[in-house]
Amino acid sequence: MSLPVPGTGGKRGRYSTRSRGVSGSSRIIPHRYPDEGDRGPKFRRQIRKREDALWRREASERVSIYPVLIGLSDTPGMGLVRAEFSKACWDVDAEPEYVCATSYDGRANGVTVVPTIRVYDDADPYGDPLAEHRGAFTATQVRALLERAVALAL
Known part of the structure; x- marks a missing residue:
């Protein structure tokens, strides 16, 4: 009886060479059984479309502020x-x-006290700040400042 030589047999097809970036299971599309696996390119396309729509919706709901220390x-x-x-x-x-006060960044203009926190609208990060805090701060003060800026940005 001869011994098999490794690497000379047929390929088993364990790995897909045309991976489309989405696995067969998704949290978007419900499955009857968790072990159904990959069901083909049409199903992957459906998953991609639904996940893309979900990610876009989540991105549009995100905060539109730009905090700078x-x-x-x-x-x-x-x-x-x-x-x-x-x-x-x-x-x-x-x-x-983070912006250094000695840099040539326009957001650091007029800063006389460090640290200074300025919160800008995400649509205009070099315009007028929505809110500003000068001097020492705590995490609670920063959260209050950011919540106030979010309210002003909406």
Whole structure:
């Protein structure tokens, strides 16, 4: 009896070479059995369309503010300030940004106290700020500032 030589047999077809980016199971389309697996390109297209519609709807409901922390990068304790600011921003689903006060960024113009938080409308990130806080802050103050800016942006 001869021994099989690895790599010379037929392919088993475990892996799909034409993956379309969506698996056969989805949280959008209900399934009768969890092990039904991939049901073909038409089903994958249906999943992609429904998931895309859901993601677009979620994106349109997102907060449309643009919070910016303005400070000096060589100030002691600025890392802790940035961490507190970032955590408060992510709590309201807004992407935080940091700008150094000595940079040539237009959002840092007129800053006399660091740290300063300015919240802009997402449609006009270099326009007039919706809300501003100067000096030291706590996470509660940042959340209140961001909630006020969200109310002004709507």
